[in-house]
Amino acid sequence: MTEIIKNVKNPLPFYFFEQISKIPRASGNEKEVANYIVEIAIKHSLQYYIDEHNNVLVTKSASVGRENEDAILLQAHTDMVAEKNVATKHDFKKDPIKLLQNGNILSASGTTLGADDGFGVSIMLAILTDESISHPKLECLFTSAEEIGLVGASKFDYSKISSKKMINLDSAEENTVIIGCCGGIRTELTIPVSFTNGNYNGYKITIGGLCGGHSGEDIDRGRLNAHILMGKALEFLKDASFCSISSIHGGDKDNAIPRECELVIVPDDISLVDKKISMLDSYLRSFVKANEDKGIFVKAEKVNVNSVMSKEATNKLLKTLSLPNGVLTYREVAPILPNTSRNLARIRTNKSNVSIGFSSRAYLEKDLMVSVNTLNNLAIEIGGTTFHHEKYPGWQGEPSSSLVTNWQKAYNKACQGVTMPTLIHAGLECGLITAGVSGLNAISVGCNVHDLHTPMETMEIDSMDRIYDTMIEFLKQ
Numbered sequence: 001m002t003e004i005i006k007n008v009k010n011p012l013p014f015y016f017f018e019q020i021s022k023i024p025r026a027s028g029n030e031k032e033v034a035n036y037i038v039e040i041a042i043k044h045s046l047q048y049y050i051d052e053h054n055n056v057l058v059t060k061s062a063s064v065g066r067e068n069e070d071a072i073l074l075q076a077h078t079d080m081v082a083e084k085n086v087a088t089k090h091d092f093k094k095d096p097i098k099l100l101q102n103g104n105i106l107s108a109s110g111t112t113l114g115a116d117d118g119f120g121v122s123i124m125l126a127i128l129t130d131e132s133i134s135h136p137k138l139e140c141l142f143t144s145a146e147e148i149g150l151v152g153a154s155k156f157d158y159s160k161i162s163s164k165k166m167i168n169l170d171s172a173e174e175n176t177v178i179i180g181c182c183g184g185i186r187t188e189l190t191i192p193v194s195f196t197n198g199n200y201n202g203y204k205i206t207i208g209g210l211c212g213g214h215s216g217e218d219i220d221r222g223r224l225n226a227h228i229l230m231g232k233a234l235e236f237l238k239d240a241s242f243c244s245i246s247s248i249h250g251g252d253k254d255n256a257i258p259r260e261c262e263l264v265i266v267p268d269d270i271s272l273v274d275k276k277i278s279m280l281d282s283y284l285r286s287f288v289k290a291n292e293d294k295g296i297f298v299k300a301e302k303v304n305v306n307s308v309m310s311k312e313a314t315n316k317l318l319k320t321l322s323l324p325n326g327v328l329t330y331r332e333v334a335p336i337l338p339n340t341s342r343n344l345a346r347i348r349t350n351k352s353n354v355s356i357g358f359s360s361r362a363y364l365e366k367d368l369m370v371s372v373n374t375l376n377n378l379a380i381e382i383g384g385t386t387f388h389h390e391k392y393p394g395w396q397g398e399p400s401s402s403l404v405t406n407w408q409k410a411y412n413k414a415c416q417g418v419t420m421p422t423l424i425h426a427g428l429e430c431g432l433i434t435a436g437v438s439g440l441n442a443i444s445v446g447c448n449v450h451d452l453h454t455p456m457e458t459m460e461i462d463s464m465d466r467i468y469d470t471m472i473e474f475l476k477q
Ligand SMILES: [Zn+2]
Pocket: 077, 116, 117, 146, 170
């Protein structure tokens, strides 16, 4: 049944994983995968509803004798983060993901794997089409564009849902049951800058080879942010001679910790900076804390530069790059869990401004607003503007609900293991969906997926098998 993934206990979910991996499904491009889900629904005579945002709801009637039980909502998102290695040739609009199996580990060749959230979609398709399992009425909601601000979930018509219990399949750790997540907001800070044209001697500095990762789930792992590190590089060089910025570029996705940054500078006296440049690599390496960042490289090459920003603009950017970044506060009750965080995700130099994308996260709205206000205040101070968008709510579930205990029992029975309720710093669609369906109680579960949102993304195959077994056991209850 499967073509690539071998030695699995439950071939059906892996079959679907292979099928959806053939369908390009980068965020914002979910039409084809949504149509595929509809095709499966039609083939299995299941009721479906598809909206103009490519959200799909498929309903499966209860097994015989279970018609009076409460319905269960299963939910996953169809889109995936499109990240690839610089050297990889891959068109996320048309190329299939090339799956690679190495023993128990599934990865992709040079790109994100899309186990986030392909594993959830595959498990739901398998549950919908597996005729051998016993279950109450099932509502399976496949949402679109989650990775670019929970877009599908924010636009779905929740009057279509009758379930009062939901399992979201979008977490990345087998041994936890998620009962709460952060809310978030994205901010675009625009700093007007003017350029002076000329013929200057400068340096192009590139920082790369950092691991990056998910700006929620990986924010407390001590991984370096390429932009923040570039700010340190600029401060270091400026000690020798003032360096005006010509351009700065880096990062791509607002929810990924940036792995690369490129800066072009014009020093007032380049001869004074030459010596410091030779020390830059070892200076920046001294900031590496996480093992995953050991692949860092720093390149500095002399270049001719045609235009340069004012010193004032350079200082404004330096101020922005030195804002506190990463975990800002930890939770009082559990000080190892991040409470609020900010990720300086993306920088672009445009004709008359520099635009900088941030994502802020917090469990509570009031904490989220602290981060927003910091950015607003900075904007006022440096004569810039902020635009806030894609705000979504946090979600606080019930640690002692029957959903949690039933999942724990099912996991224990199917896999002889223990799962613990916990909160995650990432955002999940649970906040929007529980706000949309009154009285809906939710948990979020998942299999072991590592290095999400990076080309290093991997999934443990036996873990997905165990989550499928647990799901079957859970639905049997
Ligand atoms: Zn996801």
